[in-house]
Amino acid sequence: MSTNLTSDGIIAFIPIIVAATTATLGMLGIAIKRDHFWNTTLMLGGLTLALISSVWAWQYLPTEAVTDLFIVDAHAHFYMLAILIATIACIILAYPYMQSHSGNREELYLLMVLAATGGMVLVCSRHFAGLFIGLELLSIPMYGLAAYSFQRSHSLEAGIKYLLLSAVATAFLLFGMALLYAHTGQLSYAGIEQALQANNSVSTNLVWTGTSMMLVAFAFKLSLVPFHLWTPDVYEGAPAPVTAFLATASKIAVIGALLRFLYTVPALNSEYLREVLAILAGISIIGGNLLALLQTNVKRLLAFSSIAHFGYLLIALVASQQVLVATGIYISAYLLATLTTFGTIAYVSSPYQGTDIEELDRYQGLFWHSPYLATALTVALLSLAGIPLTAGFIGKFYVMFVGVNTAHWWLLGTLVIGTVIGIAYYLRIITTLYVTASSTNQIRLPIGWNHTISGAMLIIIGILVILLGAYPQPLLIIIPSTITNLG
Amino acid sequence: MYVHEPVSAGFSYLAPWIILAPLTGLTINSIFGKRNGEIFVGTVASIAVGIAFIASILLAYTVAQQQGVVQYWTLAEWIHVGTLQLSWTLRLDTLSTTMMLNVSGVGLLIHIYAIGYMHEDVRFKQAEDRFTGFFIYLNLFIAAMMLLVAGDSYLLMFIGWEGVGLASFLLIGFWFEMDTLGQPSWANSNAANKAFIVNRIGDFGFLIAGFLMFWHLGALQFDAVFAAAANAEPWVVPAITLFLLVGVAGKSSQIPLYVWLPDAMAGPTPVSALIHAATMVTAGVYLITRSAPLYALAPEAQHIVALVGAVTALFAATIAVGQYDIKKVLAYSTISQLGFMVAAVGVGAYVAGMFHLIMHAFFKALLFLSAGSVILGLERGHHQQDAHHGHSNSNSNSNNHTHDHNEHPPFDPGDMRNMGGLRTTMPITFGLYLIGALALAGIPPFAGFWSKDEILLDAQHHFYLVYWILTIAAFLTAFYMGRQIWMVFFGTARHKAAQHAQESPPIITVPLMILAALSIVGGMVNLPIEGWHTLKHWLDMTIAPIAHTVPMTHKGVTSGFNIYIAGIATILGITAIGLSWLLYGKNPLGPIDPLKKLLGSIFMGMERKWLVDELYETIFIKPYNWLAKILLGKYTDRGLINGFFDGLGSIIVLLSGLVRKTQTGQIRSYALTFVLGIVLVLSYFRC
Numbered sequence A: 001m002s003t004n005l006t007s008d009g010i011i012a013f014i015p016i017i018v019a020a021t022t023a024t025l026g027m028l029g030i031a032i033k034r035d036h037f038w039n040t041t042l043m044l045g046g047l048t049l050a051l052i053s054s055v056w057a058w059q060y061l062p063t064e065a066v067t068d069l070f071i072v073d074a075h076a077h078f079y080m081l082a083i084l085i086a087t088i089a090c091i092i093l094a095y096p097y098m099q100s101h102s103g104n105r106e107e108l109y110l111l112m113v114l115a116a117t118g119g120m121v122l123v124c125s126r127h128f129a130g131l132f133i134g135l136e137l138l139s140i141p142m143y144g145l146a147a148y149s150f151q152r153s154h155s156l157e158a159g160i161k162y163l164l165l166s167a168v169a170t171a172f173l174l175f176g177m178a179l180l181y182a183h184t185g186q187l188s189y190a191g192i193e194q195a196l197q198a199n200n201s202v203s204t205n206l207v208w209t210g211t212s213m214m215l216v217a218f219a220f221k222l223s224l225v226p227f228h229l230w231t232p233d234v235y236e237g238a239p240a241p242v243t244a245f246l247a248t249a250s251k252i253a254v255i256g257a258l259l260r261f262l263y264t265v266p267a268l269n270s271e272y273l274r275e276v277l278a279i280l281a282g283i284s285i286i287g288g289n290l291l292a293l294l295q296t297n298v299k300r301l302l303a304f305s306s307i308a309h310f311g312y313l314l315i316a317l318v319a320s321q322q323v324l325v326a327t328g329i330y331i332s333a334y335l336l337a338t339l340t341t342f343g344t345i346a347y348v349s350s351p352y353q354g355t356d357i358e359e360l361d362r363y364q365g366l367f368w369h370s371p372y373l374a375t376a377l378t379v380a381l382l383s384l385a386g387i388p389l390t391a392g393f394i395g396k397f398y399v400m401f402v403g404v405n406t407a408h409w410w411l412l413g414t415l416v417i418g419t420v421i422g423i424a425y426y427l428r429i430i431t432t433l434y435v436t437a438s439s440t441n442q443i444r445l446p447i448g449w450n451h452t453i454s455g456a457m458l459i460i461i462g463i464l465v466i467l468l469g470a471y472p473q474p475l476l477i478i479i480p481s482t483i484t485n486l487g
Numbered sequence B: 001m002y003v004h005e006p007v008s009a010g011f012s013y014l015a016p017w018i019i020l021a022p023l024t025g026l027t028i029n030s031i032f033g034k035r036n037g038e039i040f041v042g043t044v045a046s047i048a049v050g051i052a053f054i055a056s057i058l059l060a061y062t063v064a065q066q067q068g069v070v071q072y073w074t075l076a077e078w079i080h081v082g083t084l085q086l087s088w089t090l091r092l093d094t095l096s097t098t099m100m101l102n103v104s105g106v107g108l109l110i111h112i113y114a115i116g117y118m119h120e121d122v123r124f125k126q127a128e129d130r131f132t133g134f135f136i137y138l139n140l141f142i143a144a145m146m147l148l149v150a151g152d153s154y155l156l157m158f159i160g161w162e163g164v165g166l167a168s169f170l171l172i173g174f175w176f177e178m179d180t181l182g183q184p185s186w187a188n189s190n191a192a193n194k195a196f197i198v199n200r201i202g203d204f205g206f207l208i209a210g211f212l213m214f215w216h217l218g219a220l221q222f223d224a225v226f227a228a229a230a231n232a233e234p235w236v237v238p239a240i241t242l243f244l245l246v247g248v249a250g251k252s253s254q255i256p257l258y259v260w261l262p263d264a265m266a267g268p269t270p271v272s273a274l275i276h277a278a279t280m281v282t283a284g285v286y287l288i289t290r291s292a293p294l295y296a297l298a299p300e301a302q303h304i305v306a307l308v309g310a311v312t313a314l315f316a317a318t319i320a321v322g323q324y325d326i327k328k329v330l331a332y333s334t335i336s337q338l339g340f341m342v343a344a345v346g347v348g349a350y351v352a353g354m355f356h357l358i359m360h361a362f363f364k365a366l367l368f369l370s371a372g373s374v375i376l377g378l379e380r381g382h383h384q385q386d387a388h389h390g391h392s393n394s395n396s397n398s399n400n401h402t403h404d405h406n407e408h409p410p411f412d413p414g415d416m417r418n419m420g421g422l423r424t425t426m427p428i429t430f431g432l433y434l435i436g437a438l439a440l441a442g443i444p445p446f447a448g449f450w451s452k453d454e455i456l457l458d459a460q461h462h463f464y465l466v467y468w469i470l471t472i473a474a475f476l477t478a479f480y481m482g483r484q485i486w487m488v489f490f491g492t493a494r495h496k497a498a499q500h501a502q503e504s505p506p507i508i509t510v511p512l513m514i515l516a517a518l519s520i521v522g523g524m525v526n527l528p529i530e531g532w533h534t535l536k537h538w539l540d541m542t543i544a545p546i547a548h549t550v551p552m553t554h555k556g557v558t559s560g561f562n563i564y565i566a567g568i569a570t571i572l573g574i575t576a577i578g579l580s581w582l583l584y585g586k587n588p589l590g591p592i593d594p595l596k597k598l599l600g601s602i603f604m605g606m607e608r609k610w611l612v613d614e615l616y617e618t619i620f621i622k623p624y625n626w627l628a629k630i631l632l633g634k635y636t637d638r639g640l641i642n643g644f645f646d647g648l649g650s651i652i653v654l655l656s657g658l659v660r661k662t663q664t665g666q667i668r669s670y671a672l673t674f675v676l677g678i679v680l681v682l683s684y685f686r687c
Helices: A007-032 A034-061 A074-099 A107-124 A128-146 A153-184 A189-197 A207-221 A230-237 A239-266 A271-293 A298-319 A323-352 A371-385 A390-407 A408-432 A453-470 A473-482 B009-013 B017-065 B093-126 B127-151 B156-171 B187-217 B222-229 B236-251 B260-266 B269-278 B282-290 B290-294 B299-321 B328-345 B350-388 B393-397 B400-407 B427-441 B445-462 B464-489 B506-526 B534-547 B564-586 B594-600 B601-607 B609-631 B636-660 B668-685
Strands: B071-081 B084-092
Touching: A007 A034, A007 A074, A007 B328, A034 A074, A034 A107, A034 A408, A034 B071, A034 B084, A034 B093, A074 A107, A074 A239, A074 A323, A074 A371, A074 A453, A074 A473, A074 B093, A074 B290, A107 A128, A107 A239, A107 B464, A128 A153, A128 A239, A153 A189, A153 A207, A153 A230, A153 B290, A153 B668, A189 A239, A189 A271, A207 A239, A207 A271, A207 B350, A207 B668, A230 A239, A230 A271, A230 A298, A230 A390, A230 B187, A230 B299, A230 B564, A239 A298, A239 A323, A271 A298, A271 A408, A271 B636, A298 A323, A298 A390, A298 A408, A323 A371, A323 A390, A323 A473, A323 B299, A371 A390, A371 A408, A371 A453, A371 B156, A371 B427, A453 B290, A473 B071, A473 B609, B009 B071, B009 B601, B017 B093, B071 B282, B084 B093, B084 B127, B084 B156, B093 B127, B093 B350, B093 B534, B127 B156, B127 B269, B127 B282, B127 B290, B156 B187, B156 B236, B156 B260, B156 B269, B187 B222, B236 B282, B236 B290, B269 B328, B269 B350, B282 B290, B282 B328, B290 B299, B299 B328, B328 B350, B328 B400, B328 B445, B328 B464, B328 B534, B350 B427, B350 B445, B350 B668, B427 B445, B427 B464, B427 B506, B427 B564, B445 B464, B445 B506, B464 B564, B564 B594, B594 B601, B601 B609
Parallel strands: none
Antiparallel strands: B071 B084
């Protein structure tokens, strides 16, 4: 089956084309003249254009695959939108952060745009080649990003750790693909599905080994226990805006690709696989929450909590009922809350020349001198904890809903235990924000901070978290409409 | 799920504004209120309610144009999960628009009155900065009440139900750090808590009813519930109706949950008039009327409703006879009148119940507000006399709280034993109060006569026992109102404050005159003469389609007029007033109540409210406190439960510490774990 690129296909591809062009222009812009403001504006503008074009192209969805490698359907658009929103937010947050950076600043944005392009490619791919290209295009800029403040040894360490372990994961991914190819002779998802159905050989050792190896690579990127060990070190070491990017755009792209892979090749989505996913989900929830409980470093704490969050999300995949709706809603809530939490860290760290404010002590009494920011952060943390009237509650409600419907009781039990432990450490951060500061060590924000774009953005996202929690109807309308036949 | 096509014609699009207007008002006031002063705040709040009132009129007009066909207006979809479909839909029919008119109309008058009342009240209490807060709460109340009466499902109704409960709590405890005399105390705060907690019991009943509907009828939207109720299992509908009755008993203060309403008079007088007489407490009557199709399927439940109402009417009336506080008398009278309404809807006389509800809103609001005017008059007199008698000015103002308390018992401007002879010092208020009292006593041709007569007629037709109980209650009503009139306005002043009492300004008296006019001619909306049953025709558009399924229907009898029943009621009323004159009006009053000499310990019972509060204290509160103390003790909460959770916490912390050891930071151990992980995943297949 070979498909030529039609004009419809080009229209559907426009967001990716725009993003890629943005990266090229950004590179040229830096080559012509280094100017922090103009280069950032250029790339931000490009991504915004890509965002608009994605919304616009949504209505011209091609009915067939765009090329052999890619398909741009509603699912792809939804995840591309999420990636673009995350990237734009991270760039806005990075701008004040990079102001005090001593080295070259502009390449950070370039790397983010490249990674975002990779993520967009990833969620569109329907072929192992596309999957691999996308994943690498997403990952390789991440190494550079993590090590961007290389003057700090932590940052450099983070970059190298991520690089080495990522290479291991990629090796497993390639090996898994090779095994599946060896068995089916196909590289496209549809082809694999056909071949597996034809000779009815799903449960052979070869297929299972191939699938598990690919799954492990995905589990690494999503930092599920026991493939999570890199997460806290990299989250802590990377500059805060990069951490925000890693926690949102990167993970959202991977989950989008995983969903497409599993639901385009249903033959692989076997009972065994779901049992393995269930175990991964369970130990990620418990492990992530336990690890977070005693943390005093906010970045590490949030890293561990993100492990738990992808555990919760996997419950929907295990339940395999209304998966795309449940994950879509959960992802939206997670995106907003995570952007606010890491965004706050990035924002308050901006004046400190690359040293991130990550010890919990430093946030003591934040409410008393920056009430709006502290309130936004509180709302985001409550959302992560899954408190009603926040978007996080809606996401967790959906996951529970599908879990109850498919009677995965022990998994729901871990969800409840995990949530209880989660509330304990989220509340610990929240109470810290409201006690009157005792140390002279506490952070100070410049006056008028909330008139800057980054500050205003954090508050707007905080408001969105509440708004979508109280009135989730927009999400509940948009997300089910992204469900198509993922093939 | 029952799906209805949203119908909306004429002015239906104005429906959201009945809620949005007061919400806008409170938003404006909470942002700009403090800076702009009292006139601004009062005007904004009143205009907001005025807009809601105008919208209500236009909505009622639209419903009339559509011949009573129900109009639905969906503001927004809320949540749509599985079969549960919730939306913010407002329902416009003759019943809901009648309630809207009642709430916003009386509400508007009381808002205007409150501008004048609170202006003085905040100054007597030395807290001028609270003026804004009062109007914010008042607008909040109107918004919640509008949602309650206009919501198209039991869920929206419940949200409004809780909203008015919240507003009521905030307003009862408005002067939370003092008692009704302005002395430092937690009395008002306790009254607010009592109202809130007792209402929780009622709300619990409502919630259970809601859950039953959801599980057994699969719906919360009115039409869907009623449609499903016909095919439900036989126990479901009686259970739902009885649990709803618990909710009604809480909100409309019926036996056994009425105890909060008398204490609720701790709130400022406009609050007593608006929330605890005219509108919120009638929500229960509205709930039963709205649920008529359910009650039609459960005749036993209907009997219980009628009996609860009738017994409450009589019981509260006996207590009202023995009270000395001008507002307490009115509070018990309100409970009694609510009993009349509940009894009416209990015997299936929905129109009569609603008729009495509206008339009661007029004359009881009038009475409460006039009582407020009396209290303010006495306070003015007291202050003037204070100044006159050489108390230093600063003393009577700033140190009032502590000083009075130590030297002599504080002056209570609400105690009728301090009044007397006010008809000369406050003639306008006297006239207005008299009109309200005659309307309440059911003397023709005032409004209360017609509505009460209709209830008695229906009761006599359907439930003889209830008829007799209500007749006795009506007799007592006339008696205690007569007693109040003689004690307050006739005779000679029994306290210097009453001697120096001053008439209230027009901003207070003008709204009262409007209410008085309505109390006189209000009965016109439903005269028992052919061609004059306007209200019945109007409400029947909504109620009649369901009323034919009601076992105890009012088969045309409500439109009749039984000269015997009207005659007996009128004669009893006049006799009661005469009797009260013999006891209270003929001779100057001594320190001991004349009725006490006559009835002895029975009067003591009335005066002490039949010791119901003390009974509840012994049965519920003391054991509860005892249990709480035990549970908090060394061996239970602090020992067993705390120990258990502390232990659990330590285990988790311990685990957490162990798991953290895996984060070595060594890349080789990370890679090793990675490989171990994949070995485990691969081996899972062959397990």
